[in-house]
Amino acid sequence: MNDIDRACAAFRTLLTEQQARVAGMTAERVDYTKKATVTIGLVDGDGIGPIIMEQAVRVLEVLLADEIARGSIALRRIRGLTIENRLACNQAVPDDVLDEILACDVLLKGPTTTPMGGGLESANVKLRRALDLYANVRPVTIPEQGIDWTFFRENTEGEYALGSRGVELPGMAVDFKVTTDPGTRRIARAAFDYARRNGKTRVTVVTKANILKKTDGKFTALCHEVAADYPEITVDDYYIDIMAANLVNERVRGQFQVLLLPNLYGDIITDEAAQLRGGGQRQHRRPLRHVRGHPRLGPAHDRARHGRLRQPPEHPARRGHAAAAHWPRGCGRPARGGARCLPGRHHRPAGRRDLRRLRRWDPETALKHTAARPSGRAAESVCIRFLAQRCVSTRNGK
Numbered sequence: 167m168n169d170i171d172r173a174c175a176a177f178r179t180l181l182t183e184q185q186a187r188v189a190g191m192t193a194e195r196v197d198y199t200k201k202a203t204v205t206i207g208l209v210d211g212d213g214i215g216p217i218i219m220e221q222a223v224r225v226l227e228v229l230l231a232d233e234i235a236r237g238s239i240a241l242r243r244i245r246g247l248t249i250e251n252r253l254a255c256n257q258a259v260p261d262d263v264l265d266e267i268l269a270c271d272v273l274l275k276g277p278t279t280t281p282m283g284g285g286l287e288s289a290n291v292k293l294r295r296a297l298d299l300y301a302n303v304r305p306v307t308i309p310e311q312g313i314d315w316t317f318f319r320e321n322t323e324g325e326y327a328l329g330s331r332g333v334e335l336p337g338m339a340v341d342f343k344v345t346t347d348p349g350t351r352r353i354a355r356a357a358f359d360y361a362r363r364n365g366k367t368r369v370t371v372v373t374k375a376n377i378l379k380k381t382d383g384k385f386t387a388l389c390h391e392v393a394a395d396y397p398e399i400t401v402d403d404y405y406i407d408i409m410a411a412n413l414v415n416e417r418v419r420g421q422f423q424v425l426l427l428p429n430l431y432g433d434i435i436t437d438e439a440a441q442l443r444g445g446g447q448r449q450h451r452r453p454l455r456h457v458r459g460h461p462r463l464g465p466a467h468d469r470a471r472h473g474r475l476r477q478p479p480e481h482p483a484r485r486g487h488a489a490a491a492h493w494p495r496g497c498g499r500p501a502r503g504g505a506r507c508l509p510g511r512h513h514r515p516a517g518r519r520d521l522r523r524l525r526r527w528d529p530e531t532a533l534k535h536t537a538a539r540p541s542g543r544a545a546e547s548v549c550i551r552f553l554a555q556r557c558v559s560t561r562n563g564k
Contacts, residue, residue, distance in 0.1 A: 173333040173340070180331055184344050191298070191348045198271065205240045207270030209263075211289075212248040215276025222274060242270060247289060249279045258292035267293070287330040294321050300349065301356050302432065306439040312420035315439060316366075318357035319432025323349045324381075326429045345381040345428065347388060354392040357426045361399050368400045369393065372409045372427045372435065385428050406431045413439055 167175075198204050208223060210216040226241065233239040246263040259267075267273055278289040293299065302319040325343045332341035361369050371389045373382035386403055393401040404412070409425075412418050413435070427435060 169335045173335060176331075176333045177342070180328060180342060184327075184346070187295075188346050188348060191352075196271070201271065203237060203240055204272060205242055205270045206272045206274060207242050207244050207267055209244045209247050209267070209273065209275040211276030211278040212250075213277055213279055215278065219274075219276045226274075242266075244270075247275075247278060249281070252278075252286065252289065253281075256286065258287035258289050259296070264292075264296060268296075273297075285330060288326075291326050291329070295327065298322060301353055303356075303360070304432075304436045304440075306436070306443055308443050311416070311442075313442070315422055316360065316364075316424050317432060317436045317439065318353060318360070318424065318426045319436065320349065320353040320385075320427070320429050321432075322429075324429030326433075343378070343381050345384050347384075350385050350388040351392055354389045354426060357424055358392060358396045358399060361424045362396060366399070366423045368402070368422070369396075369424045369426055370409075370422055371401065371403045372406055372425055372431055373403070374406050374431070375403070376405060382428065389426060406435065409435060410438060413442070 206226070208219060210219045223241070227234065230239050234241065244263060244266045246260055251260060251263075252258060255261075273293075275293075280286070280288040280290075300320060300322045302317075302321040304317045304319065306315045306317070307313060323344050323346060325341065327344050328342040332339060334340075357369055360366070369389075371386055373386050375382040375386045390401060393399065406427075412422070425435070
């Protein structure tokens with residue numbers, strides 16, 4: 167069998183699997199008020215996940231103290247969704263971990279690492295597919311700028327569904343994208359139902375249907391078919407590149423209300439939208455219960471009190487001029503006695519004030535000024551990762 171025959175066989179397998187997935191799609195609705203006990207699975211994940219989960223559990227135990235005491239809610243710890251265990255098992259979500267997750271009603275999960283390259287799929291993508299978590303609902307609100315957007319991102323199809331299942335030939339690699347009728351209809355109906363319930367008058371479909379005529383063309387056409395059942399709501403279309411520009415165009419961005427997108431575009435465009443209010447990690451999400459086969463929105467909470475979060479000041483070097491007074495000691499300005507430190511070296515260990523400054527810089531600048539110290543001791547890898555990602559604080563450089 168030559169390379170093309172092997173690629174065709176792999177593609178046939180993918181098509182067969184996707185047809186089986188479509189046949190198995192359900193719209194099962196779960197009424198948790200009728201369950202004697204609702205089980206919440208707690209998955210630490212890896213990296214900073216265990217730290218986050220430890221505090222999240224403390225909050226849950228306070229907020230749900232009465233329900234836990236009555237036995238109407240049970241918290242269940244689920245171990246094993248670490249990068250080490252997933253690599254050892256060569257599974258995005260090990261089978262035993264997935265069985266424990268499926269036994270729960272609600273899942274609270276910490277972040278998980280996805281290695282770059284290789285064949286290990288994202289744990290998040292695997293869970294979305296296994297639990298059929300098709301609706302990712304992300305609100306972004308900046309009242310003082312007239313922004314009140316709600317993004318409905320399809321979560322189980324598109325490029326992500328088959329992103330790790332592509333084929334590779336000598337000098338060539340091919341990945342696949344899938345769009346199905348039932349998958350598109352249900353995310354479209356979720357978006358229009360939300361718009362109707364919340365008094366929204368406009369739903370905007372975002373694709374690249376002028377280029378991807380089969381998949382994105384189908385997504386657009388099906389969304390308009392669903393829109394026919396909601397005559398009071400206006401539906402329009404934008405290409406993803408134009409929408410990316412419009413979200414930063416102050417003259418037009420306030421007119422958008424509900425945005426409906428396929429998987430990849432939804433991932434990218436919501437990160438851009440979140441940055442407008444203060445960064446991807448500060449994006450406010452409306453309470454959403456992912457129920458197998460059906461997204462359930464909790465009561466809409468008042469987000470008017472959330473203003474724009476203050477951005478950290480931009481480093482002067484990124485504005486085209488230097489200001490050594492804003493740099494950590496020893497980084498490009500004379501040290502005591504007139505001696506000048508070598509670039510990338512400190513004449514004393516970095517303190518908390520320096521680390522706070524470094525967190526405002528881009529990763530390359532941060533790494534440049536923490537590469538080594540005069541004693542020759544290389545910066546800790548954890549410290550480098552912290553400075554590059556700018557996500558957690560450290561103590562004494564550890």
